[in-house]
Every structure is written in C-alpha cells, then in structure tokens.
Amino acid sequence: MADMSPIDLQKALKGAEYPASRDDLVSVARNNGAGDQVVDKLEHSGTQRFDGPNDVQKAVFGNG
Template identity: 70%
Template sequence: MADVSPIDVQKALNGADYPADRDDLVSLARDNGADASIIDKLSAADTDRFDGPNDVQKAVFDGK
C-alpha cells in the first residue's frame, strides 16, 4: 500500500460536511479521485462517524 500523507487525505475529503459517516467520506473521496490507499484506510477506520477532520486524521494515521 502506498504511503498516505495527511495532505492527501485532506485533498481527498475536500468539501466534506461534518459530522460525517464513514461511508459518506469514502464516497466523497472516490468522487474526488482519491488514491485506492486512502479509500482503503478510510474504509478500515474503526469508527462509523467523524466529528471533524481531526477525527479522520486520528483514525487514518493512529488507527483509532
């Protein structure tokens, strides 16, 4: 799996409205042309709902 940077995740989720469900963010990332590695990390997040970008970053990079 390719390395994913926080900036890549922010770009993939450009236009997200929070709070947001995981499935909505995965769909948005796909619509924004995100790399498969970002989609995979979002899909594998342990939480179903994110209150904001910081929650996404924690889930993607800290596995929380």
C-alpha cells in the same frame, strides 16, 4: 507505493461536511478521485462517525 500523507487525506476529503459517516467520507474521497490507498484507509478506519477532520486524521493515522 509511497505512504499516504495527511495532505493526501485532506485533498481526498475536500468539500466533506461534518459530522459525517465513514461511508459518506468514502464517497467524497472517491468523487474527489482519491487513490485506492486513501479509500482503503478510510474504509478500514474502525470509526463509524467523524465529527471533523481531526477525527479522521486520528482514525487513519492513529496519532493524537
């Protein structure tokens, strides 16, 4: 399976409202038809609350 890209994450979280809890973002991703890899990365991000998309990117990809 190919690695998940930031674009995959953005597509999965389309329509998400911030600030958001991890559980809220997992629900949005599932509703948007995200793949298991995206959902798993969100579920195991170690962050409970996200103030915006940049927070999600940092938690999932560890950059920034």
